[in-house]
Amino acid sequence: MLKDNLTKALAPLNLEKVAEGDYAKTGYHLEVAALPAQLPDVAQAMLAADCFLESFTAVDLIEAFDLVYHFASFDELCRTAVHVPLGKKKGMPTISHIYPGADWYEREVFDLFGIHFFNHPNLKRLLLPEDADFHPLLKDFGASQGND
């Protein structure tokens, strides 16, 4: 089973957490927590298991960011969520050389959250205009005060 294979493949990486997920509640079969520097190795292991990068995004938790990578497989139902805590004003290693599809996802996160990705080949704004001077998905972005 893919879930067991992934657990085995991730074991030598000494990750903070590799646990079975509650699929009925969250939609995850495997929940992983990793440090930023470990992420390229995790991505490599996922690619070796023929998983594809389903989605990548960030969550602004005020004190820090939570980066969330979702991996899934075409062959077997197995979704892995990888959470990576990242301090504010810290950068993240890119995985765009492993998954070329991550290129745009990382540009989007850079665009909307201002998170820098080291060694990214083309880190520039994706959705917002090139001359924008804000990152709208940060919780302290003005317009998010809104009114009920």
Add this chain to the structure above:
Amino acid sequence: MTELLGIEEKTYTLNLGPQHPSTHGVLRVILEMDGEFIIKAEPVIGYGHRGHEHMAENRNYTQFLPNLARVDYLHALAYNQCYCMAVEKLLDLKVPERAEFIRVITCELNRISSHLLWFGAYLMDLGAFTPFLYCFDDREHLLDLLDGLTGSRLTYCFFRFGGVPVDIDADFVAGCRSFVSRLRSRWNDYNNLVTKNVIFINRTRDVGIITRDQCIKYGITGPNLRGSGIPYDIRKSEPYSAYPEFDFEIPIGAKGDIYDRYIVRLAEMEQSCRIIEQACNQLPDGPIMAEKVPKRIKPPVGEVYQAVETARGSFGMYIVSQGDVKPYRIKLRTPSFANMSFFPEMAVDNLVADLVANLGSIDVVIPEIDR
């Protein structure tokens, strides 16, 4: 040759869009050309960025519902369904069976209307005008049917947390049946017009091939993936709603070229017809809304990832709830975004004449990429 003649070799830049009839929305592609060949293609997106994810953080769960129809306006009901299912998972709501059937019927009708539009628009990209008139004629019947039930023609906002707001009646079911038999009677025309058309075959066979390896690296899903022979369809691979109740197949291609993707989409419409037919036959009685749907939607702390199969591939919603009436974070994983990120690799080393054929064949909806 150019060296022999003493001519300096030069490339030039060609700009496609953002206002171009075959970019299906506002997409710009900057092309680096060497004669007729593309050596680099860089899509410029974001012209239709409305900040849906930001809007989600500024309104409560119910208020965000109409936004979903405006992300992918061609398969709005699948987006409705994904959001409703994600929130139902957070709230631990059980949707009645009849409501699930209604969701499946309307969702599949919507899928057919999306594929029909692709069919017409794509062939118009290739220079064939007649098929467009055929499929828009068919699509019109379908839109009338959905219009009668949901009140809108395109940006449907029909599902609610816990079920559907309006029940379907015998007229609607009869309308579905007559639409299905009408569409089936048209396959022959479609095949004679297009599938067996030698001009169409020559333009699409062995052009724009996508491999399995590329699908994994870019996260390509939907008919683009299935055209390459990988039978991955969320409706089967990760069954949801009432789909496990129905008998249907997942059409796949062999080579992964444009022609295969065309065949897959055409075959998918027939499979959708089968699902609609079975759902109409087996339609259970009962309530259409779950009991005890809270008036104030306030899910407990947690996160959820929900995927559905839209006409363009796997759409996923990642919702983070911090126990508030507003979502803390919503990420929309749209299939066209991943499919489009592959486009530069697909366009390179091909003729500029094939660019439009390639672009149309991956069936992108630009507002879905831009969000």
